[in-house]
Amino acid sequence: MYDLTVVGAGPYGLSIASHAAAAGLTTRVLGRPMAAWRDHMPQGMFLKSEPWSSNLSDxxxxHSLxxxxxxxxxRPSHGNPLAIGTFTEYGLWFAERAAPPVEDLTVTRVVPEPAGFRxxxxxxxxxxxxxxxxxxxxxxxxxxxDALRGLTADRCSHSSSHQDLSRFSGQQVAVVGAGQAALETAALLAEQGAHPRLIARRNQLNWNSPPQPLRRSLLRSCRDPHSGLGTGWPSWVWSEAPGLVRHLPGSTxxxxxxxxxxPAGAWWLRERFERQVPVESAQELLSAIDTGAGVxxxxxxxxxxTDSGTVRTVEADHVIAATGFRPGxxxxxxxxxxxxxxxxxxxxxxxxELTAGFESSYPGLFFAGLLAAPSFGPSMRFVYGATFTAGRLVRGVRRRLTSAGPVPAEPARAPEALSR
Known part of the structure; x- marks a missing residue:
């Protein structure tokens, strides 16, 4: 029986596995290394985060970037975006050197057993x-x-479905969304010869400001501190104090x-986007119909x-939904x-709901990444959160392994786990 099985081999899974191996735990890591980055992001994309805040954790x-x-x-530097291809290669390099061997296997079932899981x-x-x-x-x-779910894959896709956008050259493509994925996908489409149009619910798009210099006066640093998720005190709290966020009320x-x-676009993307992509702002998507010739x-x-004067139609050959991810x-x-x-x-x-060691209410079952965001805050949505997560989760695993008594044989609600 293994001490720990890590399901997933992206930045969080690889970082957890690295800490687990260093702690002497018998560990298996299952999944395709850096799968989302290798297989589900268009060529030509860049990291939105700064290179210094994009490390995996050993x-x-x-084994830093x-x-x-x-x-x-x-020579990655502050204020210069890093190509996602470079970051992906870094993740694969990290997997080879800083973590146990990754097995490209797809987990289909995790079932509780008296002393652990099958x-x-x-x-x-x-x-x-x-x-x-x-x-x-x-x-x-x-x-x-919901409005897009009746369309077939040849008419509608999610932004994470594409590595190569050149297939849309010459086509009218409606991109739905207002975040970085939507904005960068639309810009890349235009640069690949497509004719994109952005459709957003927001009245206006948000753009991040260029980053401030790392070296600043003490006064400026105190007023607007740097953090792994940007400048300013709110960003600093979300990125540097996830453990404090966990003590807030659940609804908060x-x-x-x-x-x-x-949702906001990177500062370095704005000029590329605005000179190439028309925007339909403040628009609610009511329906999408396959007309045979398009959507x-x-x-x-x-x-x-709700008066008819505010309703209109837009035609497209294809729709790309850059509408994000909803954990559950x-x-x-x-x-x-x-x-x-x-x-x-x-x-x-x-x-x-997770403990300080990322353990769920079922003993021995831990979660990292997007599912941990409602426990620890928005840093769990970014690579930067892997460093906070990895060591704490592995310490939680070690506490579980050394605790008295076996894991219960049947799942049961266990609120007491939350107080540990």
């Missing part, structure tokens, strides 16, 4: 493990607006996770009015259904 700090780049004569894979393997860390990234939580944490650091979108001005336990079909339903959730959300 206990000794030897700087270390990877230095060995290749690359894990089953699509490749036919099954084994037992004392603890499980679910670090599946964002892909299980793709969100598609859910609201913060959903609204803090909301007809019905829009209404998003001001609460119900999307994790691999978890035993009874186990899933037994978990205590945060306030009105469907995300698990």
């Amino acid at each position: 206990p000794a700090g030897l 700087d270390a990877y780049c230095a060995a290749r004569d690359l 894990v089953e894979t699509a490749e036919g393997e099954h084994f037992r493990t004392r603890t499980v860390a679910v670090a599946v990234g964002v892909l299980p939580f793709i969100h598609l607006p 944490r859910v609201r913060i996770a959903a609204t803090a650091l909301g 007809r979108l019905t829009l209404r001005t998003a001001n609460g009015r 336990l119900g999307r994790l079909a691999m978890l035993d259904e009874q186990l899933r339903r037994s978990l205590v959730t945060v306030g009105p959300s469907s995300s698990p």
Whole structure:
């Protein structure tokens, strides 16, 4: 029986595995390394975060992005965006050197057993493990607006479905959304010869300001501090004090996770976007119909009015929904259904309530990444949160492994787990 099985091999899964191996835990890591970054982001994209805040985490700090780049004569710097391809290669380099070997297996079932869990894979393997860390990234939580769900894949796709946007050259493409994914996808479409049009509910798009210099006067630094998620005191709290966020009321944490650091475009993208992409702002998407020749979108001005003068249609060959991800336990079909339903959730959300060690209300079951955002705040939506998570989660696993008594044989609500 293994001490820990990590499900997922993105920045969070690899960081957790690195800390677990250093702690002497017998660990398996299952998943395709850096899958979301390798397979689900268009070529030509850049990281929105600064290079210095985009490290995976190993206990000794030897496998940083700087270390990877230095060995290749690359010079990432503050204020200069890093290509996602470079970051992906860094993640694969980290996986080879700082973590146990990653097994490219797909977990299909996690079932409680008297002393832990049984894990089953699509490749036919099954084994037992004392603890499980679910670090599946964002892909299980793709969100598609209701109005688009009746369209077939050749008419509508999520922004995470594309590596190569050149297939849309010459086509009219409606991009739905107002965040970085929507804005950068639309700009890349235009640069690949497509004719994109952005459709957003917001009255106006938000753009981040260029980053301030790292070296500033003490007064300026105190007024507007740097953090892994940007400048300013709110960003500093979300990025540097997730443990404090966890002590807020559940409903408050859910609201913060959903609204803090909301949709905005990177400063370096603005000129590229604005010179190439027309914007339909303040528009509510009412319906989408496949006309045979394309898609007809019905829009209404998003001001609460319902008179016919505010409703109109837009035609497109294809729709790309850059509408983000919505975490929820119900999307994790691999978890035993009874186990899933037994978990205590945060306030009105469907995300698990977690201890300071990232353990759920079912002993031995841990969560990292997007599902942890309603417990620890918005930093869990970003690579930067992996450093805060990895060491604390592994310490939580070690406490569970050394605690008296076996994990219960049947899932049960266990609010007492929350007070540990």
